[in-house]
Amino acid sequence: MSQTQIAVKPTRPWKLTFRDLVPDLAGALFTVFGSLAIVAITPLKGKLGFTFTLITLAIITATTVSWIRKDRKAAMNSTTTVLVYIASAFVIIPLLSILYEVVRLGVSGFSLRIFTEDMSVTASDTDLNEGGLLHAVIGTAYIVFFATILSTPIGILTALYIVEVKGRLSGLVRFFVQAMSGVPSIVAGLFIFAFWMIQMGNAYSGIAGGFALTVLMIPTVARTSEEVLKLIPQDLREAGLALGATQWRTVATVVIPAAKSGLVTAIILGIARVVGETAPLLITIGGADAINLNPLEGNMSAFPMYVWKNLLIGSPNAISRAWLGLFVLMVLVLIFFAAARYFSSARRRFK
Amino acid sequence: MSSDLLEQKSPPVPRVITTKPRFTDKVFRAVVTSGGMVSLVLLGLIGFFLIYNGFEAIQNAGLSFLTGFDWADAIPEIDQPAMYGVGAMLFGTIVTGILAMLFGVPIAVGTALFLSYYAPEWLKKPMVVVVDVMAAIPSIVYGLWGFFVLMPHAEYWAKLIHKYLSFIPIFDMPAPVFTRSPFIAGLVLAIMIMPIITAISREVFAQTPPERIQAAYALGATKWSMIKAVVFPYGRGGVVGGAMLGLGRALGETVAVYTVLNLVYDIRIEILLSSGGNVASMIVNKFGEADFVELQALMAAGFVLFIVTLIVNFIANFIINKTARE
Incomplete structure (x- = not known):
């Protein structure tokens, strides 16, 4: 004891x-x-x-x-x-x-005032307490909006084709989408210039920039969506089909809802990829100092364009403006990046 | 009553079983297939429109479009025809691409090894985020940072290299201008392509069979002997493919190179000298004041760039896919 x-x-x-x-x-x-x-x-x-x-x-x-x-x-x-x-x-x-x-x-140079003014009455050389980048905010919003609504359906349909329909060309499509993500951004811009400006006879506009960014955004959306769809368990699809649902009903009511947060991640990653693209915008949107509310017509500005313009002017105040533009752009990119990570971790929790 | 019961018990008409897709499925498949074809069509259209608009320039210049290194508008007064050749820019593109690989690949592969086998757990996650953030930073940020922050340092490094190694031809200097050189462009490009090479290498390293790693350790291997004997032979293809993917990015980079490189239409092997080239930045540089003939030449230059990067990407993806499948 x-x-x-x-x-x-x-x-x-x-x-x-x-x-x-x-x-x-x-x-x-x-x-x-x-x-x-x-x-x-x-x-x-x-x-x-x-x-x-x-x-x-x-x-x-x-x-x-x-x-x-x-x-x-x-x-x-x-x-x-x-x-x-x-x-x-x-x-x-x-x-x-x-x-x-x-x-x-x-x-x-940052203050909330820069989101209320444009550069139409301010020269780049003047002190930073005048003028702002509202015109760039509006331009980027339009351009990214067009790129998103065009590339989201195309990207997700491409992923569905590779993962769900598994057509005869799915291997080829997959390979070409991979290759497409390596297309230099300037080439995308040149293509839109050749097609939309030279061939169709349009002038610089916000929507042309949106088209150019669409070309760059499709591969990101398609590849991320493809990976997300592949993670959905095959059992879910088979369960749907065994209940007598058609493939369309299975995809629409089982696969897509299960993959929802992943698909949102794909779109956000696509936006983060294109929001700072500069080269294609240099040759498609023309650049402007004033607010242009019509995305279909007239020169448009955007954050990267604003930075570029001030960088080329090169005086100390203009360079400060360029850094200010970069700062706002970086904050935007990091917000999208954090959002993508948030949604993808939400997906992992669901699994 | 009994006849009623019999009638009820007669088997129902069997459902017709068919594998033929219903109408909605046919529509669904048609929509998805046409959506999936958009990328193929787009890629074809890019090539078509560039060559369609640039064909005349290539036809006029012939093979000298690739080899010639003059980019000059026509001067009617002295009857000089326009001469457009991307040779010098193509050479410069390859030089900066190779420099970016030389600086970037060892560091990227080292980082991938660090993340896979060396890093303590608490450091792994933040490091992966760091690499992902670097991949998300727009190229114009790298351009400005390269010009205003890195260049003063890099200029000093270049001077040191020149001082002690100038007997090697590529470090020689005909004129003491060290800013905006291919060396600095290579450094900036290396930083830009590191994330993608790191990400792909890490992905491949992660697929190394763990039992082989354990086997190597069980036989008494050190970490490095294990990596040399197991990880590298297994992941070699992925590293090569990732490096080529990075090369593709470096060859097509526009804005960052434009800011940190002095475009000169000349072929020079002195990488520290402020004189270099890059097809993509040349296009942006000349685009603003181009007339119609020059625009055609720029389209042709874009086509050359498109084909070169496409080939590099094809090979890279082919190698990566093959490694991943094994």
Whole structure:
């Protein structure tokens, strides 16, 4: 009765102890201080010199330590580990820099007033407390609206053709849609210019920009929708058919509702892809400084167009305006991006 | 009464069983099929309208449209005909594309490896988001950032490279202008194509059979030996395909290259010099003041770009699909 239970404590021999971490820590400290010392003594100077020394020294230290403690294979492993960490740092640094600079340079001119004025009575060179980008807001809204209502049905029908109808050409269609997502945006613009302007004899307009973006948006919508439809369990379709429903009824009342949030994600991703496209708009919408409420006629502006125009003018205030435009554009893109992630995570929860 | 019962028990007429689709299904299939064909038709129309409008330019110039590196309007006063050739721009496009691959592919593959095998769990998710956000950033943002933020740094790096490596011909400098060079354009393009290469490589790495990875570890492999022996042989096709997909993007990039590259109609191998080319930015550059004849030449240039990127994309997707299926 006074027997004490002896619970065997589980041992975890693979778990790193403090003693294992000591060489790593020492190596890291040696690397940092070593590089600082080298930068201080030798002619290698500045941030670039420090980064360069740090990388070289990190590789050398990691390799030598592993070689001495173990063997050549371990040394090789340490070298590549350091390299892989450096590579991923090189991916993060540009993104952080971009976000930081866009906010730093763009936010100073930002106020809600810029959404109430256009540039029709303001020169780009004037101070940023005059003029706004309402005309670009309206233009982008029109252009993205047209692109969305045109490419959504086409994109989803393409996905349905590949996944549901499985026609004879579905492999070919799939392959060509993949290839289409690599069509350079300037080519899409040239195509609309050749077709809508030269062939049909129209002038610059918002809808022409919408057409050009449609070409770029279809592949994104189609490919994402295809992936979403493929995730719908086959059982659901078979259940629908077994109840005597036609294929049309099965798709319309079972498959599409089940895939709804995924399809919304596809559309939002498509919008995020095209909302910042610049090149096709440069040759289809003409650009304008005043509000144009008619998307079918007359020059139109858009965020990327606004940025481009001010960039080409090049005076300090115009450049500030360009950064302001970029800031608004980036916020818009990130909102669409976050919305797409929200809807796709909603889909995962449903599953 | 009994006859009534008998009558009731007689079997109902069997339903006709058929595999023929009903009318609604026929309509449904017709609508979906025609919707699915739109992409094929669009792709065909793009090629058709570009070559239709640019045919005359190609016909006038012949093969020299691809090889010639002059882009000059006609000057009637001295009877000089218009000369349009995309050779220099095509060369520049390939140079910047190759530079982007050289800078971008190792970093992208390294990042994909990091995300698949090295990253701690807490870091994995935010890193994937970072890569996705980078893919969503519009090219004009990269252009402005490249011009105003990266260029001052890159100019300094280029000067250092020139100072110590100028005995290699491609790092030589006939004139000390280091801004807006193919080197800098290559850097910006590399940052732009990294996300797509990372995403595709990661997808392929994720398909490596886990039992083979475990087997390698069980045999005492280090992480790197495992990657070398299992992951790379398995995912090689995907990495190559992803890199080519990135190359396709780099070849067709317009706005970002236009801002950070000085367009010069000349073939130069000195990548640090402020002189380069890119077909897509050339089109934007010349579009504004083009007359009808030049417009035709621009359409033809667009057609060349379309075909080149289409071929690169075809090969890339073919390799990726083949790897994914295995």
